[in-house]
Structure formats: C-alpha cells, structure tokens
Amino acid sequence: MTFRLPSRLVATAVIVFAGVEGVLTAITEESPGGMIMVGFAVVALLVRERWPLVVFLVTLPAVLWPGALVSAIVALYTVSARHCDRWVLTGCGVLASASFVFPIAEIAPSKLDSYLLLGILYTTMTAVAPILLGQLLRSQRELALRLEEVKQVREHERRLDAEAVLARERNQLAREMHDVVSHQVSLIAVQAGALMVSTTDPTAKQAAGNVRQLSVNTLDELRHMVNLLRASGTPATELTPQPTLTDLERLIGNSAIDARLVGTAPEGLEPPVQRAIYRTVQEALTNVRKHAPGASATIEISHDDTDLTVTITNTRPTRDTLALPSAQHGLVGLQERAALLGGKLHTGPVPDGGFQLRLRLPMTAVGTAHG
Template sequence: MTGGATAVARPRHRAVPARAFLAQALPVALGLLDAFLVNGAEPGLPLWLSLASALVLLVRRRCPEAALVVSLLGMYIGYIWFAPMIALCTLAARRAGTAVVVAGALALTLAHYLPYPLDDWTPTAGRQSVLDLLDSCVLGAGAAVFGRWARTRGQLRDRVRDLTESRHREAELRAERAVTTERARLAREMHDVVAHQVSLISLQAGALQVSCRDDASRERAGTVRDLAVKTLEELRHMVGALRSGGGTGAGLAPQPRLADLPRLAAQSGLRVALELDGALGDGPGAPARAWPEAVERAAYRTVQEALTNVRKHAPGAEVRVTADVRDAGTAAELLTVDVRNGPADPATAPEVTGHPLPEGGHGLLGLRERALLLGGTFAAVPTTDGGFLISAGFPTGRQ
C-alpha cells in the first residue's frame, strides 16, 4: 500500500432476515421441545432418534425426502409428532409430484398408528383401534393438504407478482410508444415546414444569382443555392419516410390549421359549439389572424384528440371549443385552446353513464408532449358536473 489511505478488505456476510431465520429455527425448536417432553432426558434410542428428527429439519428444504424418512423413524420409535408433520408439509410444498406426497402421508399414518415394538400387537376392530386409525389418517392427510395449500399459495403469489410487473412494463411501453408516436408526427410536420423554408431560400438564392451583376456576389448566391438544395435533399432522405409511414401520398396533404376546426367539428358527430373569433379574427369581414404553423397545428391536434376522447368516453355530451389569445405578462402572448364537455348523454350511451372519465390516456400524454416541446402549457382535469376540460396554451412569439 502507498499513501496515507489504507483499504481494509472486510468479509461479506450475507444478511439473513429475521423472518427467514425464525422460519428456519422455529420448527427445529418445536421438534426439540417435543422430543424432550415425550421421551424426557434419559438417554436411549427413542431420545436420540427424536433429537435427530428435530435437527434434520434444518435441511428439510434441500432434502425433504430424507428429512421425512428420519423424522418418521423418530415418530415410530420416539412417539414424536411435530418433526414428521413439518417434514411432510415441506415435502408437499416443495415437490410437484402427487405420488411422493401420497406415499409420505401413508407412511406418516402407519408410523403414528402402528406401535413400537410390534411383538404383542394384534389388529382389532374395536372402537379405540378405529379412533386411533382415524386420528393417524387426519394427521397424515392434514400435513399433506396444508403443504399443498402452501405450495399453491406461493405459486399464486408469484403469478400475481409476475402479472403486476408485466402490466407495469406494458404501461411503460405504451407510454413510451405514445411519446414516440407524437414525436414522429412532430417530425413529419417539422419536415414539411423546414422543407418549405429551405425551398424558398433556394429559390431566392437562385433569383439573386440571376439578377446580381457582381461576380463575387453571384458566386456567393450560387453557393447558398447549392447548400440549400443539398440540405433539402439530405433532409428528405433522413426524415422523408416519416411523412406518410407507408410511402403513400397521404402525407403530402396540407397540414390542418385553425381555420379547419369548423369542418372538424362538423365531422365529429358531436354537438360542438365553437368560439374562435379571438383566434381567427376580430369579427366577420376582418382579415384572418396568422399564427406560426407549428402553433396552429398543435391547437388543431389538441381539439382533434379532445373530440376523439369525448366520442369514446362521453358520447352524446355537449362540447364547447374556445380558442383565444391571452396576455402572458412579460412573456409572449399565448394562443389558448379550451375544450370542455359535459357528462355523457344517457340516451346516447346508457352503458357509459355512471362511470367516471379516465384521468388521461396516451392521447393526452401525446398532447402534453407536443405542448411542452413548443414551450406551452397543458392541463386535463375533470369538471364538477361530471365532464372534462382540456386546456392548452402555445406561445405565439409575439410580445
């Protein structure tokens, strides 16, 4: 060793829980107590076999058959009860075969019923003999049945634990899949926006290259145009597959905007009241207000997912969709979208009435992810009238 620090290696001791130690020591203590109470402290074969029957319980879990054989000898010669019953119970709990358990129960019954020695014993049909036989059968069958019950209980406990862990893993996978799906959809939309902007840059650079008379400026404009084209090609090569998922032309359709909300509400099959004047314009005839494309798409997707949830969980409910602009203080103003629905209509879906709305599924998780990626806010809470409220705010970039 060098330096002032000295590492001291300590032996590792395996921690034995108090419960496990008690489960191991208590049967042995009962067997020893039974041996001394039945045979006293006088040395002899019955006492030695009884003590051996108690001590062999230390290995009953590793060798239940050997523990049962030794304890049965102690029962037959030393007249003890606890050790052989515990050994048979352990055998029934740790062995899957039925034949070995039945054989153990029959052996315990005979060891308890037959006296030692057999020199002057003759079987009779008297009342006492029948009662002794029934008592022996109850001891053998009871220990075997209790061991089987313990085995079944342990298997059910393990099964419940496995099912619980499996459900937790499935829930985590579903949540991750929901986030991944939403991010993939954002990537498709970002691809459309970036491709459009880079295309404009390329066109402007090409126009500048044609109209510029200075050779150096023309060369720079050409370089910008070439870089824009190369960037567009690489972008389409990397994330173009995310556009449609299957290579169809559906992904090339224009992305929805706030102005498409009335059509979405009409196609939803719900009773939807729209209040969009604060977001679309100041009134009839006024020019439409323009928002960033990502903000409008996020607002549209929020309303779309909210209406889908209403159809699934509260069919027939009245829905109010409000889109407005709110002042966020020192930060940029927020485009807020609130979707509030009432309870389900019993006439439309009687089987849903009386069941509470869920606290939020993976669709809501995706909406929250979208809002957070844009720097906005999201909330989904039940209302006092039995309905649900989804509220989202998206920064518009305007002060």
Template sequence: MGASAKWERGSVVRDWSLAAVVAIVQFAASSGADTHQTGVRSLDAFAYLLLLAGPIALGFRRLLPVPVLLVTLFAALVYVLRDYGYGPIFLSLVIAFLTAAVRGPRRRTYPIIAVGFLLLVWPLPALLGRDTGSWQVFGLLAWLGVLIGVAEGIRSRRTVRLAREQLAEAVRRDEQARQARAACEERLAITGELHDVLAHSLSLINTQSSVALELFDRKPQQAAAALATIKTTSKEALTEVRTLLHTIHAGEPASPIAAAETAVADAPVPAPAPQPPRPARHTPPASLEDLDGLLAPARATGLAVETKIIGTPKKLPDVIDVAAARIVGESLSNVVRHAPGATATITLRYTPASVDITVDNTRPTGVAARGGPGGNGIIGMRERAHALGGALTAGPRPSGGFRVAARLPAQVRTPDTDDAATSSTRP
C-alpha cells in the first residue's frame, strides 16, 4: 500500500511538472508565432487564459484522459475561431490525445481527433474566411497520421509490458504452488517413514510381549528384560509420533496423542494368542549404521565416495537416523545427476547434542544431461531437517563444486521438552 501511494504521488508530481513546462512553452512561444502571421488578432488576456486552460487540464490527464482531451480541444477551437495565430496551443492537444489514445478506448478517442481536424484545420476555418493553404491541410493531416502511429506504438508496448508482468506473476505463483506441493509431498513421505518406524517398533513390542508372557512364570528375569525393552521401545515410538505430528500438523492439540498413551497404559495385557505372531511386513529403512549399504547405490553408478567420521558414532533415534540417511542418499543422487565425473566426500560429525552431515562434491568433469523438470531434492531435504528441529543449507562451494550441510538433533525434540527448554532460558 505504501509503494502504491508513493507511485501515485510521483505520477501527480510528473503530470503537474509536465503541465508547468507546457504552460511556459505555450506562453513564451505563442507571442512569437502570433507576430509572424498576418491577418490574425493580437494576443490579449482571453488568449492567455485559453493558453493556460490546456496545461491546467493536463494535470488531470491520467485520471480523466478523455475529458482532458475535450477540454484541450475546446480551448484550441476557441483560440482558432477568435483569429489568434496558429501556434503552440496545439501542444496541449497533442499530449492530451496521446494520453487518451493510450489509456482510453479507441472508439471514444479517435473520433474526437477527426472532429478536431474538421473544426481546426479544414473545412470550418476556410468557411469562416481563414486562409488555409493545401500544404497546411495535408501537412497537418500527415502529422495526425504520425500521432496516431505513435499512440498505437505506445499502446502496443504497454500491452506487451502488462502481458509480461502478468506472465511473470503467473510463473511466480506456479513456482510457489510447486514448492507448496513439494513440501506437502515431503510431509507425506515423512509420515510414511514414520509408519515404517512404528511398524518396526510395534513388531518388536509384539515379539517381546509374547516372550514376556511365555517366560513370566519360568524365567522371570528374562521376562523383566523383555518388559524393559517394551517400555523403552514404546516410549521412543510415542516420542517420535508426538514430535512429527506436532511439526506436520502445527497448531493441533496434542490431546489425541495423550489419550492414546493413556489407553495404551491402561489397557489390560491380552492373553497369548494360540498361533505365533505374524511378522510385520516391513522393509528396514536406510540407516547411518549401515553406511556402506547406504553408499552402495551411488558407488554402483561409478561415483567415487569417501567417508570421514568425526567423534564417536552412536545410535540415533530411528526417525532421525532415517532422515539423516535420506539426506545423504538424496545428496549423492544429486551429485550423480548434476555433476558427472565429480567425487563426493561424506563427513559425519557426532556431538552430544547433534549429528552434522556434510556432503561435498568436486567440480564435474563431464556434461550433465539437460532436459526434464527440476527436482525437489533440496526442498525435501530441508523439510526433513526442519521437521526434526534441525537445519540444512545447500549451495556452491567457493573453490568449486557443491555442498550440502545439515545439522540434526541427537535426540528427538518434543513440544514438552521445547517448552521446558524455552522456560529455562528465561530470566
């Protein structure tokens, strides 16, 4: 709104500045033009009033283009009919015509010019006894053709400019929509991975609960170990569910999750089923623990990949481990697609609070294949990192090549722990 107001104020200033310049030109040059013509009336106060009427009207040319054209035409007509000499009074009429022809409809603008020619040039001046030679008639007619051509050129340029602006705006909206769709698709992918993690955890819980029930009387120590595993696994799974659902569905109350926890805690232990439990249909997701397996698809394409590990590797929560593996895999896929002939270096840095992932590649030595729409790999990786409370950057390296750097928390952050951390930092 502020930019629009500034633009409007600037347009008003330009219009009135132009009006002032036109008024000065008409006042200064009309006296000379009048004295060089014979049989014309000398300029008087009314003539100067007519010379001033056109420039004043030009101050409103953007707001009322057709009425301004009529005012300038009327002032010029009265000027000519009172036998003042032909001169710069037509300058206001020319500017008003160009403005109206560009901004107004042709059917309302061009007929006014035709009427003006009949009244100001021929035949009305000749009928009133004004000396109008054929050179004057045809010369002014030619100038009218030039003005119409200039007006059409300006109108065409303005139309092309507006079309380009609309196209640019449409492209910008399409890009925003594409990024929004990519973010939604990535959130769906994250929920799918959450399903895989939960399937793995629930399968383990189911197996350990069956073991605990089977050994509860005969081997209580092993049954207690199984129950401890169930407690740890279920706690981690619930934490991961709460974290990702809080991130994906921001603003939704956590009461359904709390109700689910309460229901799990209060539910009685079911009797062992007579048949053995069916294994869950689950494909283990990629993991940093199996780094060689994670890098195998990229190496199979001929990409040379080096690894560097800083710190002591540790087991990460499943959802963080999966996200880290996906970031590594997607980064290597980008190297294969966009930097043929390059080599890649994977650096994993483990700290008590985070795991840092850096994927560097050198300059490509081959030519990347062109064609096809751009992917959403970086958007997806950034979405994964943000969903877990981490961060990711990607961009060219100063020395050449490309770098993807991500930092993921070592522990899953929950809304409760985030609130507690925030409150603990307040004075």
C-alpha cells in the first residue's frame, strides 16, 4: 500500500519553503525592495493552478532581484504540469535559465570565465528539471486516465459477453419451451376439442371444454413468454400483456373449481402489485386442482391501514389425488414476488383438512407503488 501525503499539505509546505528561501535571500542581500519582490512571488504561488503562466512571469523579478529561485521553480513546474505545448515550455525554460544565470553573471570576472560557463550549465539544468518533472507527472496522470478508460471498456465488454451468453441461453430455453411444451399442450387442446364433439355426457362435455380453454390460455401465455425470452436484453422489453385484477373473475371461472371471490382490493394498485395478487390466486387454484381434487376454494381479499391480505383456502379433497410431478417452484416464485414488494407468503394446512395460502403485503409498499 502506497502512502501519499495530502495535496493541500504538500502545496502548503512548498509555499512555506519558497517564502523562507525568499526571506533568507533578501536578508542576505540586505535589500528591502527585494523583500517586496519575494512577497509578490510567494503570494502569486497561491493562484498558480489557475494562471500558471502569469504566476511564472510574476516570480521572475524575485529571481533577478534579490535572487530567490524556489518560487520560480515551483511556478515553472506548474506550467509544465498544465501545458504540453513545446514552444511554451521552451520559452519558459529559456526565460527561467536566463533569469537564473543573471545573478551569477554579475559576480563573474568576465563573460568567458569558467564560473560563468558552469553557472549557465547549472542554471540550465535547474530550469530543465522542473519542466521534465512536470511533464513526467502529467504523463502519469494521462496514463492513469487511459488505464481507467481501458478498465471501463473491458468491464463493458465483459457485460456484453455475459449478456450474449445469457441471450443464447434464453433463446435455447425459448426453443425448448416452444418445441416441447407447446406441442404437448396443443395435443391436449385438440383431444379435449374432439371429446367435446364426441361425448354426449354434459358433465364430460363441460370438463372437456374447460380443459380446452385452459390449454388455449396456456398456449397464449406460452407464446408471450417465448417472445419475451427472445426479446430479452433490449431496453423496450416488457412483460406484456400482463394480467390484472380485472382478470380474476375469468381466472376463477375457468379454473374448473368450485371457487368464489370475497372482498375487493384497493383501486389504483400498480401493475406489479396486481400481478402478484393474480399469480398468487392462479398458483393456489392450480395447487387445488393438483393436490385436492373435488375441493372447493374461497379467495378472500381484504385490507386495513397496515396490510393488504389475499387468502386462498380450500376444503379437503373429495376424490383421490393424482400423482403429478411437482418441485414447488410455483411457491418459490410467489415468495420471491412477495419479498420484492416487502411482503410475506404463508402456507399451511387448516384444521378441517384443507389448505391455506396467504399473501400479505404492507400498505406502505402498496401505497408507494400506487403513488
């Protein structure tokens, strides 16, 4: 783990160091006017991030008189960190180098004195160093930004790959549902229709009609589910058409069960709430047909200030139960629907030998959905 000092602390330390160096230089030169130049240079460093070129030019007089270098070096570094134009950096470097060499030229015996030549070399290196450092840190920041962009692009590509895999799996599932389930349900519908025509028993004819209608409804819902699976991953994907509470009467009438609806739900419920109620009643009636043949059912919808409750209660079965496959995925799905709305699903037997399924949704969630 790399330890990094806060940028404000570093900036404050740099300004303090530049001020101390300038004051000591001015005192050594015994130049009151130089103290003013140093003050201007140090104060200008406070706005070097906003106007780096202007601040650099303001610090140059303090270099010429009384010879304070730190403020100009800091300003030159800031210019290099904010600009990448070679002409701007070259011009600033030449100005800085010329300013740095001026105090040395005053004390040199002659223009070609070795001390002057060494001074020019040292001051040039002093001017080039902050420029190189600024460019290095600028390149580091740009590299960090590029790496972040590459990371985001890779993450986006990973999501696209995952969505492509999911789309292939959904398409495969849609094909299997269409090829297997629709074929079997279609045969059921055809045979139920043939039974309606061939039988003379009114009870059998009604039962065959119910079977045929249920098969047709199942095929219709299956068709919409297959379309949904194939269209998944697009922004406009919707679960349409979806059942609402207005479809409950039709659902109960086509269930081939002696069932009655008691009570009403609040008006204006949002579609997710209506779907949860509809699917709960649908699953409960399906379980009654499978596990309690001949039983009657009561669907009761009630609400108060705290909860909206849907209770489906069936009596004990009057005929032998058929051995039908069941993995209880329907109840798991209902529990997930209830949890998404902040509610709970309760199931269990009742004292008379029947079974009860109860969906309880908080009115706060219903109200939020409604609002």
